[in-house]
Amino acid sequence: MIFHQVIELTKLANNKASVxxxxxxxxxxxxxxxxxxxxxxxCPHQNKPLCGGRIRHGHISCPVHGMRFNLETGSPVGxxxxxxxxxxxxxxxxxxxxxxxxxx
Amino acid sequence: xxxxxxAEIDRPxxxxxxxxxxxxxxxxxxxxxxxxxxxxxxxxxxxAYQAPESGDYLVAEVGPESVIVVRxxxxxxxxxxNVCPHRGARVSxxxxxxxxxxxxxxxxxxxxxxxxVVNVPGPEDFERGNPCEKLGLQAVVVEVLFGMxxxxxxxxxxxxxxxxxxxxxxxxxxxxxEEMVRVLDMTASTDCNWKVxxxxxxxxxxxxxxxxxxxxxxxxxxxxxxxxxxxNGHNRGWFxxxxxxxxxxxxxxxxxxxxxxxxxxxxxxxxxxxxxxxLRIDVQKKKREQGSARGFNHYAHLKDYQxxxxxxxxxFPNSVITVGPDGVQLLRPRPHPSDPAxxxxxxxxxxxxxxxxxxxxxxxxxxxxxxxxxxxxxxxxGDKSLGITADxxxxxxxxxxxxxxxIGFKEFYLSxxxxxxxxxxxxxxxxxxxxx
Numbered sequence: 001m002i003f004h005q006v007i008e009l010t011k012l013a014n015n016k017a018s019v020x021x022x023x024x025x026x027x028x029x030x031x032x033x034x035x036x037x038x039x040x041x042x043c044p045h046q047n048k049p050l051c052g053g054r055i056r057h058g059h060i061s062c063p064v065h066g067m068r069f070n071l072e073t074g075s076p077v078g079x080x081x082x083x084x085x086x087x088x089x090x091x092x093x094x095x096x097x098x099x100x101x102x103x104x
Numbered sequence: 105x106x107x108x109x110x111a112e113i114d115r116p117x118x119x120x121x122x123x124x125x126x127x128x129x130x131x132x133x134x135x136x137x138x139x140x141x142x143x144x145x146x147x148x149x150x151x152a153y154q155a156p157e158s159g160d161y162l163v164a165e166v167g168p169e170s171v172i173v174v175r176x177x178x179x180x181x182x183x184x185x186n187v188c189p190h191r192g193a194r195v196s197x198x199x200x201x202x203x204x205x206x207x208x209x210x211x212x213x214x215x216x217x218x219x220x221v222v223n224v225p226g227p228e229d230f231e232r233g234n235p236c237e238k239l240g241l242q243a244v245v246v247e248v249l250f251g252m253x254x255x256x257x258x259x260x261x262x263x264x265x266x267x268x269x270x271x272x273x274x275x276x277x278x279x280x281x282e283e284m285v286r287v288l289d290m291t292a293s294t295d296c297n298w299k300v301x302x303x304x305x306x307x308x309x310x311x312x313x314x315x316x317x318x319x320x321x322x323x324x325x326x327x328x329x330x331x332x333x334x335x336n337g338h339n340r341g342w343f344x345x346x347x348x349x350x351x352x353x354x355x356x357x358x359x360x361x362x363x364x365x366x367x368x369x370x371x372x373x374x375x376x377x378x379x380x381x382x383l384r385i386d387v388q389k390k391k392r393e394q395g396s397a398r399g400f401n402h403y404a405h406l407k408d409y410q411x412x413x414x415x416x417x418x419x420f421p422n423s424v425i426t427v428g429p430d431g432v433q434l435l436r437p438r439p440h441p442s443d444p445a446x447x448x449x450x451x452x453x454x455x456x457x458x459x460x461x462x463x464x465x466x467x468x469x470x471x472x473x474x475x476x477x478x479x480x481x482x483x484x485x486g487d488k489s490l491g492i493t494a495d496x497x498x499x500x501x502x503x504x505x506x507x508x509x510x511i512g513f514k515e516f517y518l519s520x521x522x523x524x525x526x527x528x529x530x531x532x533x534x535x536x537x538x539x540x
Contacts, residue, residue, distance in 0.1 A: 045209070046209070052204075054157075054202035057477070057479045061200075061201040061202050064203075065196070065197065065207055065209045066161075066196050066197045066203060067197065068197075068201070080197060080209055
Protein backbone atom coordinates (compact mmCIF):
# COMPACT_ATOMS: atom_id res chain seq x y z
CA MET A 1 0.00 0.00 0.00
CA ILE A 2 1.37 3.39 -1.00
CA PHE A 3 -0.09 6.47 0.65
CA HIS A 4 -0.37 9.76 -1.21
CA GLN A 5 -0.96 13.22 0.21
CA VAL A 6 -4.29 14.37 -1.26
CA ILE A 7 -5.53 17.37 0.72
CA GLU A 8 -4.67 19.58 3.67
CA LEU A 9 -6.80 18.90 6.74
CA THR A 10 -7.66 22.59 7.09
CA LYS A 11 -9.56 22.33 3.79
CA LEU A 12 -11.93 19.68 5.19
CA ALA A 13 -15.19 20.57 6.96
CA ASN A 14 -17.32 18.12 8.91
CA ASN A 15 -19.86 16.27 6.72
CA LYS A 16 -18.62 17.88 3.52
CA ALA A 17 -17.02 15.95 0.69
CA SER A 18 -14.17 17.51 -1.28
CA VAL A 19 -12.89 16.41 -4.67
CA UNK A 20 -9.24 15.34 -4.64
CA UNK A 21 -6.88 13.76 -7.06
CA UNK A 22 -5.36 10.33 -6.55
CA UNK A 23 -2.87 9.53 -9.30
CA UNK A 24 -5.03 11.17 -11.93
CA UNK A 25 -8.34 9.77 -10.63
CA UNK A 26 -10.96 11.99 -9.02
CA UNK A 27 -11.90 10.85 -5.56
CA UNK A 28 -14.02 12.29 -2.76
CA UNK A 29 -12.49 12.85 0.65
CA UNK A 30 -13.78 14.31 3.87
CA UNK A 31 -14.50 13.84 7.52
CA UNK A 32 -17.62 12.77 9.42
CA UNK A 33 -18.29 11.99 13.09
CA UNK A 34 -17.04 8.49 12.27
CA UNK A 35 -13.67 9.68 10.95
CA UNK A 36 -11.95 10.48 7.66
CA UNK A 37 -13.05 8.86 4.43
CA UNK A 38 -11.94 8.53 0.83
CA UNK A 39 -14.22 7.06 -1.84
CA UNK A 40 -14.57 7.06 -5.62
CA UNK A 41 -16.41 10.07 -7.07
CA UNK A 42 -18.94 8.01 -8.99
CA CYS A 43 -22.40 6.70 -8.29
CA PRO A 44 -22.67 3.20 -9.79
CA HIS A 45 -26.44 3.55 -10.28
CA GLN A 46 -26.18 5.66 -13.43
CA ASN A 47 -22.46 6.56 -13.35
CA LYS A 48 -22.85 10.18 -12.29
CA PRO A 49 -20.45 12.05 -9.98
CA LEU A 50 -21.25 11.82 -6.28
CA CYS A 51 -19.72 15.20 -5.51
CA GLY A 52 -22.28 17.69 -4.26
CA GLY A 53 -24.14 14.93 -2.45
CA ARG A 54 -24.92 15.71 1.17
CA ILE A 55 -23.58 13.61 4.00
CA ARG A 56 -25.70 12.48 6.94
CA HIS A 57 -25.12 9.66 9.40
CA GLY A 58 -21.94 8.52 7.68
CA HIS A 59 -23.67 8.12 4.30
CA ILE A 60 -23.36 10.24 1.17
CA SER A 61 -26.49 10.68 -0.91
CA CYS A 62 -26.11 10.93 -4.67
CA PRO A 63 -27.30 14.35 -5.82
CA VAL A 64 -29.10 12.83 -8.82
CA HIS A 65 -31.45 10.20 -7.38
CA GLY A 66 -30.67 10.17 -3.68
CA MET A 67 -29.02 6.73 -3.59
CA ARG A 68 -27.05 6.52 -0.37
CA PHE A 69 -23.68 4.88 0.24
CA ASN A 70 -21.97 4.06 3.51
CA LEU A 71 -18.69 5.99 3.56
CA GLU A 72 -16.93 3.35 5.70
CA THR A 73 -17.91 0.27 3.71
CA GLY A 74 -19.11 1.65 0.39
CA SER A 75 -22.34 -0.37 0.58
CA PRO A 76 -25.50 1.05 -0.98
CA VAL A 77 -28.81 1.71 0.81
CA GLY A 78 -32.01 1.54 -1.23
CA UNK A 79 -33.38 -0.25 -4.25
CA UNK A 80 -31.84 1.63 -7.18
CA UNK A 81 -28.53 -0.23 -7.19
CA UNK A 82 -26.87 -3.06 -5.32
CA UNK A 83 -23.38 -1.98 -6.36
CA UNK A 84 -20.99 -0.56 -3.79
CA UNK A 85 -18.69 2.40 -4.26
CA UNK A 86 -14.94 1.92 -3.94
CA UNK A 87 -13.55 2.87 -0.54
CA UNK A 88 -9.89 3.81 -0.03
CA UNK A 89 -7.81 3.76 3.13
CA UNK A 90 -7.52 7.26 4.52
CA UNK A 91 -5.09 8.39 7.25
CA UNK A 92 -3.79 11.59 8.75
CA UNK A 93 -0.12 12.42 8.47
CA UNK A 94 0.83 15.80 9.92
CA UNK A 95 -1.39 18.46 8.35
CA UNK A 96 -2.36 16.26 5.44
CA UNK A 97 -4.90 13.58 4.65
CA UNK A 98 -3.24 10.66 2.92
CA UNK A 99 -5.05 8.08 0.84
CA UNK A 100 -3.69 4.61 0.22
CA UNK A 101 -3.53 2.85 -3.09
CA UNK A 102 -2.56 -0.77 -3.60
CA UNK A 103 0.93 -1.11 -4.96
CA UNK A 104 0.51 -3.23 -8.09
CA UNK B 105 -61.93 20.74 38.75
CA UNK B 106 -58.71 19.11 39.88
CA UNK B 107 -55.67 21.04 38.74
CA UNK B 108 -53.21 18.21 39.30
CA UNK B 109 -54.17 16.73 35.92
CA UNK B 110 -55.38 17.74 32.46
CA ALA B 111 -58.75 19.51 32.52
CA GLU B 112 -61.51 17.00 31.90
CA ILE B 113 -63.39 17.34 28.63
CA ASP B 114 -67.14 16.75 28.30
CA ARG B 115 -67.65 13.32 26.86
CA PRO B 116 -69.46 13.31 23.52
CA UNK B 117 -72.40 11.00 22.95
CA UNK B 118 -71.22 7.96 21.02
CA UNK B 119 -73.51 5.96 18.79
CA UNK B 120 -72.41 2.49 19.79
CA UNK B 121 -71.54 1.39 16.25
CA UNK B 122 -70.66 -2.32 16.23
CA UNK B 123 -66.98 -3.04 15.55
CA UNK B 124 -66.56 -6.28 13.67
CA UNK B 125 -63.59 -8.12 12.16
CA UNK B 126 -64.30 -6.98 8.60
CA UNK B 127 -62.34 -3.77 8.94
CA UNK B 128 -59.22 -5.71 9.90
CA UNK B 129 -59.28 -8.41 7.21
CA UNK B 130 -61.24 -7.25 4.16
CA UNK B 131 -59.31 -6.08 1.10
CA UNK B 132 -62.33 -4.15 -0.04
CA UNK B 133 -62.50 -2.31 3.30
CA UNK B 134 -58.75 -1.66 3.04
CA UNK B 135 -59.30 0.14 -0.31
CA UNK B 136 -62.14 2.26 1.06
CA UNK B 137 -60.04 3.12 4.07
CA UNK B 138 -57.26 4.31 1.77
CA UNK B 139 -59.51 6.42 -0.44
CA UNK B 140 -61.87 7.85 2.15
CA UNK B 141 -59.65 8.15 5.19
CA UNK B 142 -55.87 7.92 4.64
CA UNK B 143 -56.03 10.30 1.67
CA UNK B 144 -57.99 12.86 3.71
CA UNK B 145 -56.19 12.93 7.07
CA UNK B 146 -52.98 14.50 8.40
CA UNK B 147 -49.81 12.41 8.69
CA UNK B 148 -46.32 12.99 10.03
CA UNK B 149 -43.62 12.84 7.35
CA UNK B 150 -40.68 13.26 9.74
CA UNK B 151 -38.78 15.72 11.89
CA ALA B 152 -38.08 19.14 10.39
CA TYR B 153 -34.49 19.13 11.62
CA GLN B 154 -33.74 16.09 9.45
CA ALA B 155 -33.94 18.39 6.44
CA PRO B 156 -32.06 21.51 7.58
CA GLU B 157 -31.02 22.97 4.21
CA SER B 158 -32.70 23.84 0.96
CA GLY B 159 -33.14 20.73 -1.18
CA ASP B 160 -33.02 18.31 1.77
CA TYR B 161 -36.03 16.05 1.51
CA LEU B 162 -37.82 13.29 3.43
CA VAL B 163 -39.90 10.53 1.89
CA ALA B 164 -42.94 9.27 3.82
CA GLU B 165 -45.07 6.27 3.02
CA VAL B 166 -48.71 5.61 3.87
CA GLY B 167 -50.01 2.36 2.39
CA PRO B 168 -49.28 2.47 -1.35
CA GLU B 169 -48.75 6.26 -1.29
CA SER B 170 -45.34 7.87 -1.10
CA VAL B 171 -44.85 11.56 -0.49
CA ILE B 172 -41.76 13.80 -0.70
CA VAL B 173 -41.47 16.80 1.60
CA VAL B 174 -38.63 19.14 0.74
CA ARG B 175 -37.06 22.13 2.48
CA UNK B 176 -37.18 25.32 0.43
CA UNK B 177 -34.67 28.16 0.27
CA UNK B 178 -36.93 30.30 2.49
CA UNK B 179 -36.96 27.60 5.19
CA UNK B 180 -40.50 26.41 4.51
CA UNK B 181 -41.46 22.94 3.28
CA UNK B 182 -43.30 21.85 0.14
CA UNK B 183 -44.68 18.39 -0.48
CA UNK B 184 -45.43 16.28 -3.53
CA UNK B 185 -46.68 12.84 -4.41
CA ASN B 186 -43.55 10.83 -5.13
CA VAL B 187 -44.63 9.80 -8.59
CA CYS B 188 -43.45 10.93 -12.01
CA PRO B 189 -46.28 12.37 -14.15
CA HIS B 190 -44.66 10.80 -17.22
CA ARG B 191 -44.96 7.05 -16.64
CA GLY B 192 -45.59 6.73 -12.91
CA ALA B 193 -42.19 5.76 -11.50
CA ARG B 194 -41.26 6.78 -7.98
CA VAL B 195 -39.02 9.81 -8.31
CA SER B 196 -37.08 9.70 -5.02
CA UNK B 197 -35.98 7.09 -2.56
CA UNK B 198 -36.45 7.34 1.17
CA UNK B 199 -36.12 7.83 3.92
CA UNK B 200 -34.21 11.06 3.16
CA UNK B 201 -31.90 12.71 0.69
CA UNK B 202 -30.86 15.90 -1.01
CA UNK B 203 -31.67 17.20 -4.46
CA UNK B 204 -31.14 20.52 -6.22
CA UNK B 205 -33.77 19.21 -8.56
CA UNK B 206 -35.53 15.87 -8.48
CA UNK B 207 -34.57 13.54 -11.31
CA UNK B 208 -36.72 10.56 -12.23
CA UNK B 209 -34.52 7.45 -12.44
CA UNK B 210 -36.47 6.13 -15.45
CA UNK B 211 -36.32 8.69 -18.31
CA UNK B 212 -34.50 11.48 -16.54
CA UNK B 213 -37.33 14.00 -16.24
CA UNK B 214 -36.29 16.73 -13.84
CA UNK B 215 -38.40 18.76 -11.42
CA UNK B 216 -37.51 21.90 -9.53
CA UNK B 217 -38.38 22.36 -5.86
CA UNK B 218 -41.74 23.84 -6.94
CA UNK B 219 -42.47 20.43 -8.48
CA UNK B 220 -42.46 21.79 -12.05
CA VAL B 221 -40.95 19.79 -14.89
CA VAL B 222 -37.89 21.80 -15.87
CA ASN B 223 -36.00 19.43 -18.11
CA VAL B 224 -36.81 16.31 -20.12
CA PRO B 225 -34.80 14.55 -22.81
CA GLY B 226 -36.34 15.28 -26.24
CA PRO B 227 -38.90 17.91 -25.20
CA GLU B 228 -39.95 18.59 -28.82
CA ASP B 229 -41.07 15.00 -29.33
CA PHE B 230 -44.34 15.19 -27.40
CA GLU B 231 -47.41 15.63 -29.59
CA ARG B 232 -49.37 16.94 -26.61
CA GLY B 233 -46.78 19.65 -26.01
CA ASN B 234 -43.51 20.15 -24.18
CA PRO B 235 -43.95 18.66 -20.68
CA CYS B 236 -41.79 21.47 -19.26
CA GLU B 237 -44.56 23.94 -19.89
CA LYS B 238 -47.36 21.75 -18.62
CA LEU B 239 -46.60 19.07 -16.09
CA GLY B 240 -45.30 18.73 -12.57
CA LEU B 241 -45.32 16.65 -9.43
CA GLN B 242 -48.74 16.80 -7.79
CA ALA B 243 -48.64 18.84 -4.60
CA VAL B 244 -49.80 17.77 -1.14
CA VAL B 245 -50.61 20.15 1.73
CA VAL B 246 -47.72 20.56 4.18
CA GLU B 247 -47.47 22.16 7.62
CA VAL B 248 -44.82 22.15 10.35
CA LEU B 249 -45.90 21.68 13.96
CA PHE B 250 -44.13 20.28 17.06
CA GLY B 251 -40.89 20.27 15.01
CA MET B 252 -42.53 17.73 12.72
CA UNK B 253 -43.41 18.03 9.07
CA UNK B 254 -47.01 16.96 8.45
CA UNK B 255 -48.83 16.39 5.18
CA UNK B 256 -52.35 15.86 3.91
CA UNK B 257 -53.09 14.41 0.46
CA UNK B 258 -56.44 16.26 0.29
CA UNK B 259 -55.96 19.73 -1.21
CA UNK B 260 -59.22 20.88 0.43
CA UNK B 261 -58.33 19.73 3.94
CA UNK B 262 -58.77 21.82 7.08
CA UNK B 263 -55.61 23.26 8.65
CA UNK B 264 -53.56 21.00 10.88
CA UNK B 265 -54.34 22.94 14.04
CA UNK B 266 -58.07 22.86 13.25
CA UNK B 267 -57.75 19.13 12.66
CA UNK B 268 -55.90 18.51 15.93
CA UNK B 269 -57.90 20.95 18.02
CA UNK B 270 -56.74 23.30 20.77
CA UNK B 271 -56.01 20.70 23.45
CA UNK B 272 -53.59 18.66 21.38
CA UNK B 273 -51.99 21.70 19.75
CA UNK B 274 -51.33 23.52 23.02
CA UNK B 275 -50.58 20.59 25.29
CA UNK B 276 -48.14 18.74 23.02
CA UNK B 277 -46.75 22.14 22.04
CA UNK B 278 -45.73 22.77 25.65
CA UNK B 279 -43.16 19.95 25.42
CA UNK B 280 -41.22 21.82 22.71
CA UNK B 281 -40.41 18.76 20.64
CA GLU B 282 -38.78 21.13 18.13
CA GLU B 283 -35.91 21.51 20.62
CA MET B 284 -35.49 17.74 21.08
CA VAL B 285 -33.34 15.17 19.33
CA ARG B 286 -34.60 11.80 18.14
CA VAL B 287 -32.37 9.15 19.70
CA LEU B 288 -34.32 6.10 18.54
CA ASP B 289 -35.87 5.63 15.08
CA MET B 290 -37.11 2.13 14.28
CA THR B 291 -39.59 0.56 11.88
CA ALA B 292 -40.69 -3.04 12.22
CA SER B 293 -42.92 -4.92 9.80
CA THR B 294 -45.47 -7.11 11.55
CA ASP B 295 -48.38 -9.43 10.79
CA CYS B 296 -51.51 -7.56 11.80
CA ASN B 297 -53.75 -4.81 10.50
CA TRP B 298 -52.55 -1.36 11.57
CA LYS B 299 -55.70 -0.87 13.69
CA VAL B 300 -54.85 -3.84 15.90
CA UNK B 301 -51.98 -1.73 17.21
CA UNK B 302 -53.73 1.65 17.21
CA UNK B 303 -56.58 0.00 19.19
CA UNK B 304 -54.03 -1.30 21.66
CA UNK B 305 -52.72 2.23 22.26
CA UNK B 306 -56.29 3.42 22.76
CA UNK B 307 -56.76 1.48 25.99
CA UNK B 308 -54.79 0.79 29.17
CA UNK B 309 -56.92 -2.20 30.16
CA UNK B 310 -54.25 -4.57 28.80
CA UNK B 311 -51.41 -3.01 30.78
CA UNK B 312 -51.78 -5.12 33.94
CA UNK B 313 -51.57 -8.29 31.82
CA UNK B 314 -49.20 -7.38 28.98
CA UNK B 315 -46.92 -4.86 30.73
CA UNK B 316 -46.66 -5.94 34.40
CA UNK B 317 -43.31 -4.13 34.64
CA UNK B 318 -45.13 -0.76 34.45
CA UNK B 319 -47.30 -1.44 37.51
CA UNK B 320 -44.75 -0.39 40.16
CA UNK B 321 -44.56 3.19 38.91
CA UNK B 322 -47.41 4.10 36.55
CA UNK B 323 -51.13 4.31 37.20
CA UNK B 324 -53.29 2.53 34.65
CA UNK B 325 -56.83 2.99 35.98
CA UNK B 326 -58.82 4.51 38.78
CA UNK B 327 -58.56 7.94 40.38
CA UNK B 328 -55.10 8.77 39.08
CA UNK B 329 -55.92 8.18 35.45
CA UNK B 330 -58.27 9.96 33.09
CA UNK B 331 -59.58 9.27 29.63
CA UNK B 332 -60.85 12.03 27.36
CA UNK B 333 -62.46 11.74 23.96
CA UNK B 334 -61.41 14.66 21.79
CA UNK B 335 -63.06 15.99 18.62
CA ASN B 336 -62.26 14.41 15.23
CA GLY B 337 -61.60 10.93 16.64
CA HIS B 338 -58.55 11.95 18.67
CA ASN B 339 -58.19 10.75 22.26
CA ARG B 340 -56.16 11.52 25.35
CA GLY B 341 -55.21 9.35 28.29
CA TRP B 342 -53.58 10.70 31.44
CA PHE B 343 -51.70 8.34 33.75
CA UNK B 344 -50.01 9.54 36.93
CA UNK B 345 -46.49 8.25 37.52
CA UNK B 346 -43.90 8.26 40.31
CA UNK B 347 -46.44 6.27 42.28
CA UNK B 348 -47.51 2.61 42.07
CA UNK B 349 -50.60 1.61 40.14
CA UNK B 350 -53.73 1.02 42.20
CA UNK B 351 -53.43 -2.55 40.92
CA UNK B 352 -49.84 -2.96 42.12
CA UNK B 353 -49.58 -5.54 44.87
CA UNK B 354 -46.83 -6.08 47.42
CA UNK B 355 -43.87 -3.91 48.40
CA UNK B 356 -42.51 -0.92 46.52
CA UNK B 357 -40.55 -2.12 43.51
CA UNK B 358 -38.05 -0.80 41.05
CA UNK B 359 -37.91 1.42 39.16
CA UNK B 360 -39.83 3.59 41.65
CA UNK B 361 -37.03 3.82 44.29
CA UNK B 362 -34.49 4.74 41.58
CA UNK B 363 -36.79 7.35 40.06
CA UNK B 364 -37.32 8.91 43.49
CA UNK B 365 -33.62 8.61 44.30
CA UNK B 366 -32.72 10.85 41.36
CA UNK B 367 -34.51 13.62 43.28
CA UNK B 368 -33.21 12.55 46.72
CA UNK B 369 -36.61 11.39 47.87
CA UNK B 370 -36.54 8.23 50.01
CA UNK B 371 -39.19 5.52 49.91
CA UNK B 372 -41.27 5.88 53.12
CA UNK B 373 -40.58 3.25 55.78
CA UNK B 374 -44.20 2.30 56.17
CA UNK B 375 -45.44 2.91 52.65
CA UNK B 376 -49.17 3.40 52.96
CA UNK B 377 -51.04 4.33 49.79
CA UNK B 378 -51.47 7.86 51.13
CA UNK B 379 -47.72 8.29 51.67
CA UNK B 380 -46.94 6.75 48.28
CA UNK B 381 -49.27 9.16 46.53
CA UNK B 382 -47.53 12.10 48.23
CA LEU B 383 -44.25 11.08 46.55
CA ARG B 384 -45.40 12.25 43.13
CA ILE B 385 -46.21 15.68 44.59
CA ASP B 386 -42.82 15.77 46.33
CA VAL B 387 -41.08 14.98 43.04
CA GLN B 388 -42.99 17.74 41.28
CA LYS B 389 -41.86 20.22 43.94
CA LYS B 390 -38.22 19.09 43.73
CA LYS B 391 -38.23 19.25 39.95
CA ARG B 392 -39.72 22.72 40.08
CA GLU B 393 -37.10 23.89 42.60
CA GLN B 394 -34.01 22.16 41.24
CA GLY B 395 -34.87 21.36 37.61
CA SER B 396 -33.21 24.26 35.86
CA ALA B 397 -30.13 24.18 38.12
CA ARG B 398 -29.69 20.55 37.13
CA GLY B 399 -30.06 21.33 33.43
CA PHE B 400 -33.69 20.30 32.99
CA ASN B 401 -34.58 23.62 31.41
CA HIS B 402 -37.62 22.21 29.65
CA TYR B 403 -39.42 21.76 32.99
CA ALA B 404 -40.04 25.51 33.04
CA HIS B 405 -42.59 25.13 30.23
CA LEU B 406 -44.50 22.27 31.86
CA LYS B 407 -47.34 22.20 34.36
CA ASP B 408 -46.83 20.35 37.64
CA TYR B 409 -48.55 17.17 36.54
CA GLN B 410 -46.47 17.14 33.36
CA UNK B 411 -43.32 16.94 35.52
CA UNK B 412 -44.21 13.40 36.58
CA UNK B 413 -47.05 11.95 34.54
CA UNK B 414 -47.53 10.30 31.18
CA UNK B 415 -50.13 11.54 28.73
CA UNK B 416 -50.94 9.61 25.60
CA UNK B 417 -52.42 11.48 22.63
CA UNK B 418 -54.03 9.16 20.10
CA UNK B 419 -54.03 11.43 17.07
CA PHE B 420 -56.45 10.15 14.45
CA PRO B 421 -55.80 7.96 12.62
CA ASN B 422 -52.48 6.48 13.71
CA SER B 423 -50.01 8.96 15.24
CA VAL B 424 -49.75 8.00 18.90
CA ILE B 425 -47.67 10.56 20.79
CA THR B 426 -46.88 9.77 24.42
CA VAL B 427 -45.38 12.61 26.38
CA GLY B 428 -43.50 12.21 29.64
CA PRO B 429 -41.35 14.49 31.77
CA ASP B 430 -38.13 13.45 30.08
CA GLY B 431 -39.06 12.62 26.52
CA VAL B 432 -41.65 12.12 23.86
CA GLN B 433 -42.44 8.90 22.08
CA LEU B 434 -44.12 8.27 18.74
CA LEU B 435 -45.77 4.86 18.35
CA ARG B 436 -47.23 4.59 14.87
CA PRO B 437 -48.67 1.64 12.99
CA ARG B 438 -48.84 2.41 9.27
CA PRO B 439 -50.83 0.39 6.74
CA HIS B 440 -48.97 -2.04 4.49
CA PRO B 441 -48.98 -1.03 0.78
CA SER B 442 -51.45 -3.79 -0.15
CA ASP B 443 -52.09 -6.34 2.60
CA PRO B 444 -54.70 -5.58 5.31
CA ALA B 445 -53.17 -8.28 7.50
CA UNK B 446 -49.76 -6.56 7.73
CA UNK B 447 -48.46 -3.20 8.88
CA UNK B 448 -45.32 -1.19 9.54
CA UNK B 449 -44.75 -0.02 13.08
CA UNK B 450 -42.64 3.07 13.78
CA UNK B 451 -41.08 3.74 17.17
CA UNK B 452 -39.40 7.09 17.82
CA UNK B 453 -37.98 8.41 21.08
CA UNK B 454 -37.16 12.10 21.36
CA UNK B 455 -35.42 13.76 24.29
CA UNK B 456 -34.38 17.28 25.26
CA UNK B 457 -30.69 18.09 25.21
CA UNK B 458 -29.45 18.51 28.77
CA UNK B 459 -26.05 20.01 29.52
CA UNK B 460 -23.57 17.38 30.61
CA UNK B 461 -25.75 14.43 29.60
CA UNK B 462 -24.30 12.52 26.70
CA UNK B 463 -26.57 9.50 27.11
CA UNK B 464 -30.22 8.88 27.94
CA UNK B 465 -32.01 5.75 29.18
CA UNK B 466 -33.30 3.67 26.28
CA UNK B 467 -37.00 2.88 26.04
CA UNK B 468 -35.82 -0.11 24.00
CA UNK B 469 -34.08 -1.64 27.02
CA UNK B 470 -30.39 -2.30 26.62
CA UNK B 471 -27.65 0.27 27.12
CA UNK B 472 -28.35 4.02 27.33
CA UNK B 473 -28.62 5.77 23.98
CA UNK B 474 -26.28 8.57 22.91
CA UNK B 475 -28.09 11.91 22.79
CA UNK B 476 -27.64 12.38 19.06
CA UNK B 477 -29.81 11.97 15.99
CA UNK B 478 -30.30 8.24 15.43
CA UNK B 479 -30.02 6.49 12.09
CA UNK B 480 -33.21 4.75 10.98
CA UNK B 481 -33.37 0.99 11.53
CA UNK B 482 -35.86 -1.22 9.66
CA UNK B 483 -36.44 -4.90 10.40
CA UNK B 484 -39.10 -7.57 10.83
CA UNK B 485 -40.78 -7.86 14.23
CA GLY B 486 -38.98 -10.55 16.20
CA ASP B 487 -35.61 -10.13 14.47
CA LYS B 488 -34.65 -7.41 16.89
CA SER B 489 -36.15 -5.68 19.92
CA LEU B 490 -38.27 -2.56 19.50
CA GLY B 491 -38.12 -2.07 23.24
CA ILE B 492 -39.56 -4.20 26.02
CA THR B 493 -42.96 -2.52 26.15
CA ALA B 494 -43.35 -2.16 22.38
CA ASP B 495 -42.36 -5.82 21.88
CA UNK B 496 -45.06 -6.78 24.37
CA UNK B 497 -47.62 -4.69 22.48
CA UNK B 498 -46.69 -6.24 19.15
CA UNK B 499 -46.84 -9.73 20.68
CA UNK B 500 -50.64 -9.57 20.61
CA UNK B 501 -50.75 -8.44 16.97
CA UNK B 502 -50.66 -11.75 15.16
CA UNK B 503 -52.93 -13.61 17.59
CA UNK B 504 -55.64 -10.99 17.32
CA UNK B 505 -55.32 -10.80 13.53
CA UNK B 506 -55.64 -14.60 13.37
CA UNK B 507 -58.72 -14.48 15.59
CA UNK B 508 -60.35 -11.97 13.25
CA UNK B 509 -60.27 -14.64 10.54
CA UNK B 510 -62.71 -16.82 12.50
CA ILE B 511 -66.51 -16.87 12.18
CA GLY B 512 -66.41 -17.60 15.90
CA PHE B 513 -65.76 -13.89 16.55
CA LYS B 514 -68.74 -11.55 16.29
CA GLU B 515 -67.91 -8.01 17.48
CA PHE B 516 -66.03 -6.11 20.18
CA TYR B 517 -67.52 -6.12 23.69
CA LEU B 518 -65.82 -3.09 25.23
CA SER B 519 -65.37 -2.00 28.83
CA UNK B 520 -65.76 1.66 29.75
CA UNK B 521 -61.98 1.93 30.06
CA UNK B 522 -61.77 1.05 26.35
CA UNK B 523 -64.11 3.88 25.30
CA UNK B 524 -61.32 5.57 23.31
CA UNK B 525 -61.51 2.70 20.80
CA UNK B 526 -65.20 3.36 20.25
CA UNK B 527 -64.53 7.05 19.60
CA UNK B 528 -61.76 6.17 17.14
CA UNK B 529 -63.85 3.59 15.24
CA UNK B 530 -66.90 5.82 14.99
CA UNK B 531 -64.74 8.55 13.48
CA UNK B 532 -63.31 6.00 11.06
CA UNK B 533 -66.88 5.05 10.12
CA UNK B 534 -67.62 8.73 9.49
CA UNK B 535 -64.73 8.91 7.04
CA UNK B 536 -65.76 5.73 5.27
CA UNK B 537 -69.38 6.87 5.07
CA UNK B 538 -68.32 10.26 3.76
CA UNK B 539 -69.77 12.10 6.78
CA UNK B 540 -66.51 13.10 8.48
